[in-house]
Amino acid sequence: MADADSVSPWAPTAFGSLAAEVTAIVPACLVRAHERTQGGHEGVHTQTLEAYRHGLYAAQYEELSADLSQLPGVELVRLQARTVAVVAGHVVYPYRYAKKDVPVTAARLRSVSGLRAYLIRRHGPDQRQGELDLGIELPDDGEPHADLARLPPETKLVLVAYACSLAEGVVRMEWGSAELRREDRSLIWHHHEPLPIPRQR
DSSP states (O other): OOOOOGSOSSHHHHHHGGGGHHHHHHOOOHHHHHHHHHHHHHTTTOSSHHHHHHHHHHHHHHHHHHTHHHHHHEEEEEETTTTEEEEETEEEEEEEEEESOOGGGGGGSOOOOSSHHHHHHSSSOOOOOOOOOOSSOOOOOOSOOOHHHHHTTTEEEEEEEEEEEEETTEEEEEEEEEEEEETTTTTEEEEEOOOOOOOOO
């Protein structure tokens, strides 16, 4: 468990009295997710990274929801066949943004539509700047993902962005709040800070 001295001033604003526990649980869960899928990849002996990539995507949600659900008052919500935890009114959402150690400020979504994009737009922070006029017509966002109706409108998003690969494991992990810029699919972080990464096998 993280001690009070290792918890940033920001964490209690999101998670209140649970800040220390959440700060310790989240990194441990994502490292376990990597280790599980690393073992799965070795077990199937494929030459591609499909088993690792798809396994990590599923395992990250399983690990986080299992451990965070042990905390008092945590609600579990199903979003697109994955279970996420809502802690103190904040949905904790993992996002593997890179395979190598690059800053989270370089993170870019693959699409401006889909569940993750809608989640950031609906439950992330208010935009700090208007959209840029690049002289091009942007695609229509379409209808918001139906599963988002399962989250109360006042729910806030804590994005847990991490860089991870089969060979290197988890090399960077930060969390915070970000808005999505539609023009280039980049994240504009209102706040982000590193999380301590536990020792990996």
